[in-house]
Amino acid sequence: MREFVHVGHPARVVFGAGALRHLPRELELLGARRALVLSTPGHAAAAERVARGLGAGAAGVFARALMHVPLEVAREARAEARRLQADCVIALGGGSTTGLGKAIALESGIPILAVPTTYAGSEVTPIYGLTEAGVKRTGRDARVLPRTVIYDAELTLDLPLRLTVTSGLNAIAHAAEGLYARDGNPLMSLLAEEAIRCLSRALPSLGANPRDLAARSQALYGAWLCGTVLGSVGMALHHKICHTLGGGFDLPHADVHAVVLPHAIEYNATAAPQAMAALARALTSEAPARALYDLARAHGAPHSLRELGMREADLDRAADLASTDPYWNPRPIERSAVRILLQRAWEGAAPG
Numbered sequence: 408m409r410e411f412v413h414v415g416h417p418a419r420v421v422f423g424a425g426a427l428r429h430l431p432r433e434l435e436l437l438g439a440r441r442a443l444v445l446s447t448p449g450h451a452a453a454a455e456r457v458a459r460g461l462g463a464g465a466a467g468v469f470a471r472a473l474m475h476v477p478l479e480v481a482r483e484a485r486a487e488a489r490r491l492q493a494d495c496v497i498a499l500g501g502g503s504t505t506g507l508g509k510a511i512a513l514e515s516g517i518p519i520l521a522v523p524t525t526y527a528g529s530e531v532t533p534i535y536g537l538t539e540a541g542v543k544r545t546g547r548d549a550r551v552l553p554r555t556v557i558y559d560a561e562l563t564l565d566l567p568l569r570l571t572v573t574s575g576l577n578a579i580a581h582a583a584e585g586l587y588a589r590d591g592n593p594l595m596s597l598l599a600e601e602a603i604r605c606l607s608r609a610l611p612s613l614g615a616n617p618r619d620l621a622a623r624s625q626a627l628y629g630a631w632l633c634g635t636v637l638g639s640v641g642m643a644l645h646h647k648i649c650h651t652l653g654g655g656f657d658l659p660h661a662d663v664h665a666v667v668l669p670h671a672i673e674y675n676a677t678a679a680p681q682a683m684a685a686l687a688r689a690l691t692s693e694a695p696a697r698a699l700y701d702l703a704r705a706h707g708a709p710h711s712l713r714e715l716g717m718r719e720a721d722l723d724r725a726a727d728l729a730s731t732d733p734y735w736n737p738r739p740i741e742r743s744a745v746r747i748l749l750q751r752a753w754e755g756a757a758p759g
């Protein structure tokens with residue numbers, strides 16, 4: 408066994424269908440008396456319901472979270488938290504809402520209680536992102552790690568199928584890259600393999616019935632594990648390409664992950680045999696890249712950058728950006744090979 412260093416991130420995780428009923432208890436444990444509830448505009452009614460349920464325990468609602476945390480939105484939310492003298496934020500939603508909570512916590516140090524409703528995994532990472540003038544800056548800071556996470560699968564029952572699948576593949580991407588991370592370790596590999604197994608079983612069940620609570624719970628459990636891997640070890644080529652495409656070409660986050668993942672796995676296949684063996688076990692397929700591609704296609708997820716609105720003429724610039732300041736990757740990042748990967752992802756070609 409090779410040497411490793413593992414740092415666990417402290418968080419209290421409350422998991423279970425209907426677990427949101429424990430919110431008052433969890434706020435009390437945090438010592439919070441004036442929580443600001445955050446959501447995206449689409450989730451405003453749910454955020455208002457949560458605030459009403461807390462009565463005097465809620466300081467207010469800020470329902471303007473946006474993808475990639477634009478700095479101006481972060482500033483407004485920080486000002487609102489100060490004005491209301493909030494002593495905690497409740498981030499009810501996906502990665503965008505959690506991200507807004509992190510922007511507030513980064514400045515004020517107040518704790519985040521996260522209630523994730525997608526599979527993005529941000530709720531268990533100390534990673535934050537802020538976007539200014541179209542450029543997304545990310546960093547790590549212990550202050551932004553949510554102190555408590557409530558995973559309630561009932562809140563995910565209405566997650567649209569397409570977002571269920573793309574968000575699930577976004578989660579799988581964290582685990583898949585964790586399997587070949589330079590700073591990976593046996594504990595994270597265990598979590599990653601189990602996470603991929605859970606999500607790849609749950610997604611087809613949800614394709615058949617998006618309101619299958621058992622499958623929703625299995626997917627959410629998988630997402631927790633995937634997020635834990637993302638928060639603990641470094642990511643590689645896949646995440647670099649997705650950040651490049653999402654930030655530089657304004658493509659939707661989870662969709663990009665769904666399209667790129669099979670191609671990134673194929674790129675690394677020969678350089679990371681142990682990771683591929685784990686992926687093959689988890690996906691019960693000797694061709695993991697193809698299995699991920701088929702999983703996406705079978706359930707209506709996008710499979711080409713073209714259908715996400717990317718222009719073929721931009722592929723050269725994307726290849727330049729993705730191979731500049733590269734993240735560590737098991738196979739060296741060669742600009743020409745990345746350009747081919749991007750072409751195949753743009754066309755929606757099947758791996759292999």
Ligand code: NAD
Pocket residue numbers: 447448449450473474475476500501502503504506524525526527528529530532533534535536562563564565566567570574577637660661
């Ligand atoms: P999102 O939070 O933007 O949500 C997408 C849409 O789905 C929103 O309109 C939202 O209102 C809606 N939605 C969310 N949950 C729903 C539900 N249960 N039912 C119905 N609709 C629902 O999308 P996301 O993919 O969760 O998050 C993407 C963002 O998270 C990106 O900015 C990404 O960079 C960030 N992220 C950060 C980390 C990290 O560790 N910092 C990890 C993963 C993702």
